[in-house]
Amino acid sequence: ADGAQVLLIEGGEPGTTCARSGCMPSKLLIAAATAAHCAGTSSVFGIQTAPLRIDGRAVMTRVRAERDRFVRSVLQSYQRIPESQRLVGTAQFIAPGRLQVGDGVQVTAKAIVIATGAYSAVPAMFDAVADCVLTHETLFERVMLPGSVAVVGAGPLGLELGQALHRLGVRTAIFDRGDRIGGLISDDLNASAARIYAASLNLRLGVELQAEPLAAGLRLHWQGPQQRGSADFEHLLIAAGRRPKLQPLALHNAGIALDAHGVPVYDRATLRCGDSAVFIAGDCNHDRPLLHEAADEGTIAGRNAAACPSGVQAHPRRVPLAITFSDPQIAIVGDVVTPGHVAGRVDFADQGRARVMNANRGGLKLYGDPADGRLAGAEMVGPAAEHLGHLLAWAVQQRQSVRSLLDMPFYHPTLEEGVRTALRDLCAQMPPSISSGYVQRVFGAGG
Ligand SMILES: Cc1cc2nc3c(=O)[nH]c(=O)nc-3n(C[C@H](O)[C@H](O)[C@H](O)COP(=O)(O)OP(=O)(O)OC[C@H]3O[C@@H](n4cnc5c(N)ncnc54)[C@H](O)[C@@H]3O)c2cc1C
Numbered sequence: 001a002d003g004a005q006v007l008l009i010e011g012g013e014p015g016t017t018c019a020r021s022g023c024m025p026s027k028l029l030i031a032a033a034t035a036a037h038c039a040g041t042s043s044v045f046g047i048q049t050a051p052l053r054i055d056g057r058a059v060m061t062r063v064r065a066e067r068d069r070f071v072r073s074v075l076q077s078y079q080r081i082p083e084s085q086r087l088v089g090t091a092q093f094i095a096p097g098r099l100q101v102g103d104g105v106q107v108t109a110k111a112i113v114i115a116t117g118a119y120s121a122v123p124a125m126f127d128a129v130a131d132c133v134l135t136h137e138t139l140f141e142r143v144m145l146p147g148s149v150a151v152v153g154a155g156p157l158g159l160e161l162g163q164a165l166h167r168l169g170v171r172t173a174i175f176d177r178g179d180r181i182g183g184l185i186s187d188d189l190n191a192s193a194a195r196i197y198a199a200s201l202n203l204r205l206g207v208e209l210q211a212e213p214l215a216a217g218l219r220l221h222w223q224g225p226q227q228r229g230s231a232d233f234e235h236l237l238i239a240a241g242r243r244p245k246l247q248p249l250a251l252h253n254a255g256i257a258l259d260a261h262g263v264p265v266y267d268r269a270t271l272r273c274g275d276s277a278v279f280i281a282g283d284c285n286h287d288r289p290l291l292h293e294a295a296d297e298g299t300i301a302g303r304n305a306a307a308c309p310s311g312v313q314a315h316p317r318r319v320p321l322a323i324t325f326s327d328p329q330i331a332i333v334g335d336v337v338t339p340g341h342v343a344g345r346v347d348f349a350d351q352g353r354a355r356v357m358n359a360n361r362g363g364l365k366l367y368g369d370p371a372d373g374r375l376a377g378a379e380m381v382g383p384a385a386e387h388l389g390h391l392l393a394w395a396v397q398q399r400q401s402v403r404s405l406l407d408m409p410f411y412h413p414t415l416e417e418g419v420r421t422a423l424r425d426l427c428a429q430m431p432p433s434i435s436s437g438y439v440q441r442v443f444g445a446g447g
């Protein structure tokens, strides 16, 4: 990188979390689940299919075969790194700027980048049923789909995998001790999402759990302000958050400050830990644990490590964008929390194209800054949120105003017309100096 001599130290299975047990196998499972769901719900269009039969072994065979292809492709890039620049073993600091790798080799470096990822945290309360616990690291290794699964956590991971398993015929229930779903922030969209998902999933929010082992499987008890119950399951799928994988690094020897959770204190524009020559990138810094952010951070940390100490630079970061690939999808874009920002909305229940597709569920909320008329952020649960989320993120990053976005073309009949409805509503919430004079140009129905 940038002329520096580099050594890559890998302590586990190379091939990345994304390809091995994260983004790619989860999307492969979701693709199978979507195929089953479409076949099972086609009667709404007047199309009858023979009784649906899901071959769990064939589903898992395809998931693993395609997953292995993605892993192989990562490994090919890894193997293109000259052998002299790769070291296998778990790294730990023994002094600032000095690492021990595995049992033997010691490495001294002018700068060190920590990019050790994260791991699924299995709460200690499930120790008694440890034999029944699945995580994203073990689920995709299975040859068959499980018979029944209780999913702990309704964040992006629990919602994606829980819904996919349900659609593939696995008896599934999703539990969360909080009341949020898929990372949604606004109360009204979150409540609407919870209603939508609860209509098809056994979704239990705001409950505390207790698990007891059975001869085969486990019994799960749940209790919350409005509900209590128990049921037996073969497995628990833990989707209760991922923690930075920092423990093996012995960071107390690294000469850097740590926060209350043991994560290095660092600057998110440079990824540098204090004034040290240590940089931290990806899931292990617990900031934006997503693939495109981890890749950006790797580049920034690598460049700055090569230039350290005199040439360390602050790098601009992209507008936040997070997508959950559940159905309906969830997208969160930019700034959705600043007090004083105004919001415009659309409900997809009556949106033309969404009704055509029988996907008329959910809503979109756009946030704008009344001081300058700029689109600041968006939150959505609804059809094609992965695509609309991108459009909105690009608009936010380009600092587009709501008025300038309303001047863009909107084809008919499209889901984008729903975005226009929300933009119009947002424009109406802006002060007259920004909203007045806007002429609604309506070509055709829908939207
Ligand atoms: C089920 C699931 C679905 C996901 N879906 C998406 C998605 O759809 N879109 C998205 O953007 N993100 C998704 N993510 C998140 C995404 O996978 C991660 O943000 C990304 O893979 C993080 O990359 P990383 O390089 O930080 O970590 P990793 O890929 O985990 O790499 C860390 C590496 O460090 C090695 N290591 C750890 N400790 C040491 C040590 N002490 N010494 C030496 N080596 C060490 C590990 O072996 C590993 O190879 C998903 C995650 C999960 C779990």
Ligand SMILES: NC(=O)c1ccc[n+]([C@@H]2O[C@H](COP(=O)([O-])OP(=O)(O)OC[C@H]3O[C@@H](n4cnc5c(N)ncnc54)[C@H](O)[C@@H]3O)[C@@H](O)[C@H]2O)c1
Pocket: 123, 152, 153, 154, 155, 156, 157, 158, 160, 175, 176, 177, 178, 180, 183, 207, 209, 239, 240, 241, 242, 289, 290, 322, 323, 324, 325
């Ligand atoms: N599409 C995507 O980009 C995607 C998909 C899956 C995962 N991921 C990434 O993977 C990481 C992990 O995802 P996640 O959904 O596990 O994390 P999360 O922290 O977003 O959600 C975890 C959920 O588990 C709940 N929880 C924690 N302990 C619990 C307990 N004991 N009982 C009941 N509920 C409990 C929490 O209240 C929370 O809602 C995230 O960083 C996410 O960004 C991304």
